[in-house]
Amino acid sequence: MARFRSALTWLDNNDPAWGVLGICGVAAQGNRLGWLYSTGLGRVLGSDFPIPQKARTLDEVLLVLRRTSGMRFDERLPGFHLYGTDICLEAEHRGFNNYVVPCFALHNSNGIRALPWAFWKAYLFARRKWYARLPVRSPCTVLSRIPLGAAKQVLNGAMAFTPRARKVGTRVTDPRVLFQQLLSEGRVQRMD
DSSP states (O other): OHHHHHHHHHHHHHHHTEEEEEEEEEEESEEEEEEEEEETEEEEEEESSSSOOOEEEEEETSSSEEEOOOOOOTTSOOSSSHHHHHHHHHHHHHOOEEOOSSSSSEEEEOOSSSSSSSHHHHHHHHHHHHHGGGOOSSSSOOEOSOOOOHHHHHHHHHHTTTTTTTOOOOOSSSSHHHHHHHHHTSHHHHHH
C-alpha cells in the first residue's frame, strides 16, 4: 500500500489527468508493463520499475478508476472479459491517461488452456465499439479490423486440448506461503 500511495502522489504531481490505474498492462507501443506472479501461468511476469508507466490498456487483475472522471463500466459489454481494455479506451477518449503502477501482486488464478467463448463475445463487442480506433493491443489479444490474429488464437486454443498441450497452473490455498517461497528463491524482492 505504501508503494501504491507513493504512485498516487507521483501521479498527482506529474499527471493529474490520469483516469485508470492497474498493475499490468500494455503501452501504446505494444510492450507489456507490470510486475506480478501468475499462479495460472506459473511464473513472474515483468519486473520492478521505479515510477508509474503510461499504458494504453490494462489487465483486469486490478483496476482503479479516478472517482472524479465520471467514468463507468459499459454494462452492454457481454460477460466478464475485456472490461479493462474498454474502460481504458473510454478514459483515453475522454482525455485521461492510463497507468501501470509499480506494485507487485500475486495473481492467484487457475490457468486456462484457451480463451472461452464468453471472451470472444466480448472481443466482438469491443471490436465493433472501438472500430475507428483499431488496432488496439490488450493484455490477452489484439483487437483489429481484420482479426486474423484472433482467428489464430481460436485455432491455437482448440489445439490446447491435445495430449501434448502445455500444463496450466492452479490457484494456491495460501498466497502468503507462495510469496515467501518466491522471496526465498530470489524470484521477487521485498518492496520496502
